[in-house]
Amino acid sequence: MARGIKDRVAILGMGCTKFGERWDKDADNLMVEAYEEAIADAGIDTSQIDAAWLGVGFDAVNIGPSGIPLAVALRLSDIGVTKVENYCASGTESLRGAVYAVASGAADIALALGVEKLKDTGYGGLPVRSRGTTFDMIGLTGSAPGNFAQLASAYRATHRVSKDDLKRAMAHVSVKSHANGAKNPKAHLRKPVDMETVLNAPMIAEPLGLFDCCGVSDGAACAIVTTPDIARGLGKKNIVTIKALQICSSNGWELQQGGGWNGSYFHTTRVAAKRAYEEAGINRPREQISLTEVHDCFSITELVTMEDLFLSDEGKGWRDVLDGVFDADGSVPCQIDGGLKCFGHPIGASGLRMIYENYLQLLGRAGPRQRRTPPSLALSHNLGGMPSQNVSAVAIVGLADV
Amino acid sequence: MSGDPGILSFGAYIPRKRLQRAAVHSANAWFAPSLAGLAKGERAIGDWDEDTVTMAVEAARDTLVGFDRARVKSIALASTTLPFNDRLNSGIVKEALTLADSIAAIDVTGSQRAATSALIQALRGAVSDGDAQLCLASEMRKSLPASESELLSGDAAAGLLIGSGEPIARFLGAHSVTMDFVDHYRSAGMQFDYGWESRWIRDEGYTGLIGAALKDALAQLRVEPAAIDRLIVPIAARGVPEMLAQRAGMRPESVANTLVAHVGEAGAAHPFLLLAAALEQAKPGEKILLAGFGQGVDVLLFETTQALQKLAPRRGVKGSLARGIKDSNYMRWLFHRGILELDRGMRAELDQKQPGTVLWRHRKAVLGLVGARCSKTGAVQFPRSDISVSPDEHLAHTQEDYCLAERKARVVTYTADNLTYSPNPPAYYGMIDFEGGGRMTVEFADLSPEDIEVGREMQMMFRIKGVDEKRDFIKYFWKAVPVV
Numbered sequence: 070m071a072r073g074i075k076d077r078v079a080i081l082g083m084g085c086t087k088f089g090e091r092w093d094k095d096a097d098n099l100m101v102e103a104y105e106e107a108i109a110d111a112g113i114d115t116s117q118i119d120a121a122w123l124g125v126g127f128d129a130v131n132i133g134p135s136g137i138p139l140a141v142a143l144r145l146s147d148i149g150v151t152k153v154e155n156y157c158a159s160g161t162e163s164l165r166g167a168v169y170a171v172a173s174g175a176a177d178i179a180l181a182l183g184v185e186k187l188k189d190t191g192y193g194g195l196p197v198r199s200r201g202t203t204f205d206m207i208g209l210t211g212s213a214p215g216n217f218a219q220l221a222s223a224y225r226a227t228h229r230v231s232k233d234d235l236k237r238a239m240a241h242v243s244v245k246s247h248a249n250g251a252k253n254p255k256a257h258l259r260k261p262v263d264m265e266t267v268l269n270a271p272m273i274a275e276p277l278g279l280f281d282c283c284g285v286s287d288g289a290a291c292a293i294v295t296t297p298d299i300a301r302g303l304g305k306k307n308i309v310t311i312k313a314l315q316i317c318s319s320n321g322w323e324l325q326q327g328g329g330w331n332g333s334y335f336h337t338t339r340v341a342a343k344r345a346y347e348e349a350g351i352n353r354p355r356e357q358i359s360l361t362e363v364h365d366c367f368s369i370t371e372l373v374t375m376e377d378l379f380l381s382d383e384g385k386g387w388r389d390v391l392d393g394v395f396d397a398d399g400s401v402p403c404q405i406d407g408g409l410k411c412f413g414h415p416i417g418a419s420g421l422r423m424i425y426e427n428y429l430q431l432l433g434r435a436g437p438r439q440r441r442t443p444p445s446l447a448l449s450h451n452l453g454g455m456p457s458q459n460v461s462a463v464a465i466v467g468l469a470d471v
Numbered sequence: 472m473s474g475d476p477g478i479l480s481f482g483a484y485i486p487r488k489r490l491q492r493a494a495v496h497s498a499n500a501w502f503a504p505s506l507a508g509l510a511k512g513e514r515a516i517g518d519w520d521e522d523t524v525t526m527a528v529e530a531a532r533d534t535l536v537g538f539d540r541a542r543v544k545s546i547a548l549a550s551t552t553l554p555f556n557d558r559l560n561s562g563i564v565k566e567a568l569t570l571a572d573s574i575a576a577i578d579v580t581g582s583q584r585a586a587t588s589a590l591i592q593a594l595r596g597a598v599s600d601g602d603a604q605l606c607l608a609s610e611m612r613k614s615l616p617a618s619e620s621e622l623l624s625g626d627a628a629a630g631l632l633i634g635s636g637e638p639i640a641r642f643l644g645a646h647s648v649t650m651d652f653v654d655h656y657r658s659a660g661m662q663f664d665y666g667w668e669s670r671w672i673r674d675e676g677y678t679g680l681i682g683a684a685l686k687d688a689l690a691q692l693r694v695e696p697a698a699i700d701r702l703i704v705p706i707a708a709r710g711v712p713e714m715l716a717q718r719a720g721m722r723p724e725s726v727a728n729t730l731v732a733h734v735g736e737a738g739a740a741h742p743f744l745l746l747a748a749a750l751e752q753a754k755p756g757e758k759i760l761l762a763g764f765g766q767g768v769d770v771l772l773f774e775t776t777q778a779l780q781k782l783a784p785r786r787g788v789k790g791s792l793a794r795g796i797k798d799s800n801y802m803r804w805l806f807h808r809g810i811l812e813l814d815r816g817m818r819a820e821l822d823q824k825q826p827g828t829v830l831w832r833h834r835k836a837v838l839g840l841v842g843a844r845c846s847k848t849g850a851v852q853f854p855r856s857d858i859s860v861s862p863d864e865h866l867a868h869t870q871e872d873y874c875l876a877e878r879k880a881r882v883v884t885y886t887a888d889n890l891t892y893s894p895n896p897p898a899y900y901g902m903i904d905f906e907g908g909g910r911m912t913v914e915f916a917d918l919s920p921e922d923i924e925v926g927r928e929m930q931m932m933f934r935i936k937g938v939d940e941k942r943d944f945i946k947y948f949w950k951a952v953p954v955v
Contacts, residue, residue: 192817194890199821202829206837206936207854207948209912210821211900215888219901223884226925275887275897324902325860326910327850332884332902456884457902457912 073348074172076469078311079300081178081293082111085425088288088413089257096125096132096186096289097142103182103289103418104143111178111293112303115143118293119176121150124163124183126416126453127196131186139182156453157366158316159183160290160420161462167294168311177299183422184289185415194285195416214274214282216455217367221276223332224373228384236276238387239368240267243280245396246365246404250411252438257284257413281368286413290421297469308469309431312446313348317341319458337461338377338450345463346379351446354379358401358465359444360430362423364452365408371395374450375403378463397438405430405438420451420462427466476597477638478773480782481747482533482630484526485734485791487917489513492622494799499617506622513797514735515625519807519894520916520935523550523609524560525947526628528567528933531607532877534630537783540568542603542634545575547593549586549608549739551657553578554945563947564607566838567933569874585739587763587771593633594642594771603634610738613808615663623707625735629743629788639782640750640759640773646688649767652676669708676764677711678718684768685719685760692772696720700757703727703745706764707736721760733792739765748788755779794955796919807894818892823939825946835872840931840949842909843870851875851908875931878905880951882927887920903929903951917952928954 084106086099094102108115123139125131132138136150155162160183167179190196195213199205225235244264250256262280270278300308317337323330330336342354351357361378365371376386380401381394389395395403406412406426409419427447429435446467453460496503496510517526527548535543548561561576579589586608593604609628614621654676655666666672681704689696702725704712712726727749729736737744742763749759753775763769786794798804805811833854835841842853845861847869852860859866885901892898899915915923916934929951936948 190817194818197818197821197892202826203833203854205823206825206829206833206946209900209914210891211886211888211898212890214890215886215898215900218886218888219884222886222901222925271889272887272897273890277886320862321856321860322862324910324912325850325852326904326908327861 073313074168075312075348075350076297076310077172078168078294079297079469080309080428080466081113081295081300081303081305082107082109083292083425083428084110085255085290085422086288087255088286088415088422090188091287092188094287096184097138099186099287099289100139100142100182100184103291107291107293113178113293116146117178118145118148118180119178120148120167120170121145121180121182122163122166123150123152124159124181124417124420125152125154126157126159126185127187127198155460157364157416158420158451158453158460158462159417160422161449161451161464162316162420164292164421164424164464165314165316167292168314171294171296178293178295180291180293181421182289182291183417183420185417186287187285187415188287212274214277214367217370218274218277219332220373220456221369224369227331227333230387232276235387236268237264238372238390239281240264241390242365242368242371243267243410246408246410249397249405249438250407253407253412256407256411257286258407258411277367277369283366283409284411284413286415288413288415288418288422290418290425292421292424307432309428309466310469312465312467313345314464315341315344315348316460316462318460319454321458323457332456334373335377335452335456335459335461337459338374338452338463341461341463342378345465349446349465351465355401357446358448359442359446360402360405360427360440361448361450362406362408362426363403363450365404365410366414366452370452371403371408378448378450402440405440420449423449423451424464424466431466431468474600474636475638475641476594476633476635477641478631478750479603479634479636479638480534480538480632481750481787482530482536482785483627483744483747483788483791484529484533485515485627485788485795486517486521486526487794487796488516488518488798489733489795490516490801490804491797491799494801495622498801503617506617506619509619509622512732514622515627516798516804517611517626518916520950521611521626522554522935522945523552523611523628524554524563525933525935526611526626527564527607527609530609530628530630531564531568531605533786534605534632535568536785538603538632540570542601543570543574543605544602546570546605547577547579547589547607549579549589549606550610551580551583551585551739552611552613553580563838566834567947569835569839569841569876583739583765584763584767584769587742587761587769588647590631590633591645591647591769591771594645597633597635600636603632606631606633608740608743610740612664612738613662613810616805616810620664623731623736625737627734627737627744628740629747631743631746637778638776639779640775643772643774644692645769645771646684646691647767647769648680648684650680651766652680673708673711677706677708677715681762681764681768682715682718684770685715685762688770688772689719694758694772697722698758699725699760701725701727701749701753701759703742703749703759703761705729705736705741705745705762707731733795744788750775750779751787751789753779803895815892822941823937823946824942825939825944837948839874840876841872841874844873845869846871849908851905853909853911875905875909876949878907878909878931879954880905880929880931882923882925882929883910884925885915885923899923914950915952916950922953930954
């Protein structure tokens with residue numbers, strides 16, 4: 070494996086809009102809102118940014134092609150701006166561009182911004198779209214909940230978990246995230262819910278009910294990165310660095326019968342997590358990771374992801390969930406900001422939103438939801454696609470001297 | 472040596488749903504109370520994703536059980552309700568069956584006796600040993616709510632494989648008359664039939680035309696009426712076959728059941744469907760007289776042979792009847808047939824445009840469910856790709872065509888999706904593993920909610936995947952249905 074980029078890139082500043090139904094804002098307004106917070110946090114001027122990456126998931130109701138909309142919205146100073154798209158992992162993908170630019174020395178300061186304007190579709194959930202002319206003839210275009218719901222059927226069959234037990238564990242995931250989201254002023258959904266409400270909600274895609282699904286939101290998040298030396302030179306005291314950033318894309322292995330995938334987990338997440346732990350020098354993740362933000366697009370996704378990140382034993386994640394291991398006061402909190410479930414899920418922004426929360430928590434700036442035990446290493450997991458074919462991004466950030 | 476021409480094989484397909492006539496009548500009784508007498512039993516209805524082409528494919532697959540498809544040298548598809556006016560419907564069937572490119576194909580239409588007329592042509596042309604002609608008939612008529620036709624019609628398809636050699640039923644001859652008797656008609660562009668008085672049709676059409684044709688046919692073929700073991704008259708009107716048998720001097724027990732109680736009358740496909748049912752029940756040495764009626768009459772005479780007992784087991788009519796599930800949702804059926812508009816929501820607005828170039832390039836995969844098998848490792852995959860699906864091997868350009876349509880499969884993952892648009896919500900779909908290798912994510916059809924679980928055995932069926940309503944184009948593909 071390559072040497073990796075541990076501690077070679079520091080986060081200089083971050084920003085994140087309020088997520089939600091931003092009826093009054095266009096995508097470029099949201100970009101500016103996230104950017105203004107990030108640049109103020111970084112304490113630099115726009116002209117100091119050498120390169121920028123823009124992460125966006127959906128074109129149809131959004132900003133159209135290229136990085137130009139970002140350059141125009143922020144009035145960037147004649148720099149290279151690249152748009153990236155990697156399904157729901159587009160946010161982390163945009164950060165990868167910026168981080169690699171700094172790590173390589175090609176840029177001193179780089180910006181990553183993810184944005185999504187989803188509430189102009191006219192209906193709830195993600196926009197329905199083509200996946201290419203050939204795919205549309207032989208492939209399956211289900212809804213996102215339908216694609217992820219299949220994890221549950223395979224998980225039950227693989228680990229012999231009853232429908233009721235799994236449904237309760239999934240409900241616990243959502244109840245926990247609602248409790249966390251209620252404390253977050255920027256979250257889309259801020260109302261706590263109880264188990265009964267979750268269990269009795271209308272079925273969206275069996276066995277996922279309404280509360281097993283995350284919110285679809287408008288929003289943007291932004292990161293400005295540089296080298297630790299430049300950050301110190303700019304007067305930064307507590308430096309948060311990138312410990313690891315790994316992305317793994319499906320190559321069709323899951324859809325090969327002989328490969329042995331059983332539909333109950335994310336192959337790519339396991340690969341990306343192993344590589345990220347190695348890059349960050351982590352060998353006991355359950356003890357070393359202080360908190361996690363994972364891609365909880367659906368409750369079942371979060372549940373199996375805890376196993377794929379090696380934070381639960383295979384087949385035991387549902388028990389750990391019910392035991393409260395990932396609650397805000399548990400041993401490894403997950404979605405302390407409400408997660409995709411309640412903070413919301415503006416596709417292109419989500420990966421950066423997760424890192425934003427981890428960054429705030431590491432610096433002790435998370436307000437009423439601040440983890441009391443001071444965190445030192447925080448993991449974010451940003452997933453795009455569907456269980457049978459996806460891209461999984463794992464980023465670990467931490468305090469520079471840890 | 473050229474053997475006797477005749478029927479080599481038969482097959483049938485009746486859609487799974489049986490609409491309860493009482494449910495139809497209870498909705499319409501306020502307007503058409505006189506139909507109460509017909510509000511008994513059930514009729515077969517195709518699901519939203521079925522049409523005469525998909526039903527014909529299923530009937531053909533059933534017909535070809537145990538036969539080498541390479542023997543098929545021509546295909547004829549008879550129907551008055553084909554989806555395309557100018558695109559060879561039987562050509563779609565040919566692709567779905569992955570028959571050789573070098574075969575002839577024809578759509579036969581325009582009359583309720585299209586199938587029997589095509590059958591006569593095929594039988595008279597059956598000269599070359601080994602070659603076989605596939606004759607298919609399929610019908611899915613659209614009827615106005617509160618009409619008699621709505622209650623009496625049924626959706627179904629059937630197939631006959633014709634050739635010489637060792638037929639299961641030898642062709643003894645045929646007789647045809649053609650007269651412009653307009654009992655009903657449907658002009659180009661019309662959705663529904665317009666019919667004349669039933670008493671006149673019974674007297675002049677059934678009694679007069681069919682009665683005379685039966686008599687003339689028997690005289691020409693020098694067969695005594697009492698020698699007929701099975702008389703097939705594909706007319707749903709009550710008592711008509713019995714009346715014709717009596718008038719012609721045939722034994723009352725020779726009259727074949729018209730399947731009206733559980734299927735309904737399947738238009739141009741009905742003669743084949745009833746013939747398939749008769750062949751299922753017949754013993755060797757029986758004489759079967761088959762009539763087709765529509766602007767004239769076709770009469771065909773067959774005699775079953777010992778080969779009938781050697782025919783491989785198949786679904787047939789019996790198996791199709793056994794697959795039936797009762798359905799009382801009249802509104803859903805009206806919606807599926809495009810008679811009732813529903814608010815389908817914005818998710819239904821996805822453009823279904825089908826680029827013709829892509830369909831042509833991928834016709835084997837799309838219409839024939841042809842994937843690939845690696846010639847080095849034997850790994851099966853769908854769809855085919857230049858570099859093998861197995862990344863460990865990383866073999867390039869090693870793949871050979873491999874058809875998955877006839878392979879059984881098992882469910883690996885599934886869901887019932889209420890969010891995605893489906894004309895029949897919830898949309899069932901998931902991942903399946905084929906016996907012998909190959910895996911795909913696919914839509915499920917013909918499913919009951921209590922009958923789906925990881926490990927469930929499935930089989931593939933040719934169905935409508937989507938409809939481009941803007942440009943009036945039907946997109947076909949394969950779906951997994953539970954093995955029943």
